[in-house]
Amino acid sequence: MRLAEAKQVKEMPYRVLFLEDDPTIREVLTEYMLVTGYQVITAERGDRALEFLKEQTFDLAVLDICVPGVNGFEVLKSIHESGKRTAVIMLTALEDExxxxxxxxxxxDDYVIKPVSPIILLKRMETILRRTTQNAADERGQEKGLILQEEAYCAFYGGEKLPLTLTEYLLLHRLWQEPNRVFTREQLILSIFNEDYIGNDRIIDAHVKNLRKKLPASCIKTIIGVGYQFDREAGGL
Incomplete structure (x- = not known):
């Protein structure tokens, strides 16, 4: 697609940190971001990106993983540990699960595999920023309740991100989707692991136990003799 098509995206005063060591990719994608209205700071090394993060505030970071110095994962980890409200898109050629x-x-918040259309990347950025902006507004107006960001595989309670593993998130998400339904352990295993899991169905009990430790409210009810159910009232739905 032509660069001119990017101008159709609404201009937004968002600040973006773009970590990419390939000069061609960095130049092309940066130009698209600038034309669209983003304020962009670029870095070709992970340690330089960390310096920018200490000095400035960003709404979004687009990070390559395999870069000189500190890798993209370390930058991602630093952003999370800082507590700053910076959304993150991993943009990388690594496509393994x-x-x-x-x-x-x-x-x-998202994982995009290169090569990627600049227009598609811009739409991903727009979607994530729209969602995070809305979440910030929701948190200001509502300081309770469970919120799941389905595209980002993460959950918030009272505006705070919960430190869930992927399996814990998938378990919570399945129960949260149908709060009036009681799920058996076998149904939850199939929902989370498909048919790949071989073992005792009591593994679900262990995940529920860990999940309950991380949830501020008792959102998951045990239905004796059957399985588990999401509690709408406790979850603030």
Missing amino acids: QTQVKAFNLYA
Whole structure:
């Protein structure tokens, strides 16, 4: 697509940190971001990106993983540990499942595999920023209740992100989707692991126990002899 098409995206005064060591990709995508109205700071090394993060505030970071110095995962981890409200898109050529799961476990908001259309990347950025802006507004107006960001695989309670593993998130998400339904352990296993899991269905009990420790409210009810159910009232729905 032509660069002119990017101008159709609404101009927004968002600040973006773009970590990318490939000069061609960095130049092309930065130009698209600038034309669209973003304020962009670029870095080709992870340690330089960390310096920018200490000095400035960003609404969004677009991070390559394999860069000189500190890698993109370390930058992602630093953003999360800082407590800053910076959304993160991992933009990388690494497409294996293990790497993607690691990114989401470190609280990435999205994972985009290169090569990518600049227009598609811009739409991903727009979607995430729209969602995070709305979440910030929701948190200011409502300081209670459970909120799940389905595209980012993460959950918030009272405006605070919960430190869930991917399996814990998937379990919570399945129960949250149908709060009036009681799920058996077998149904939850199939929902989370499909047919890949081999073992005792009591593994679900262990995940529920860990999940309850991380949830500020008792959102998950045990239905004796059957399984588990999401409590709408406790979850603030």
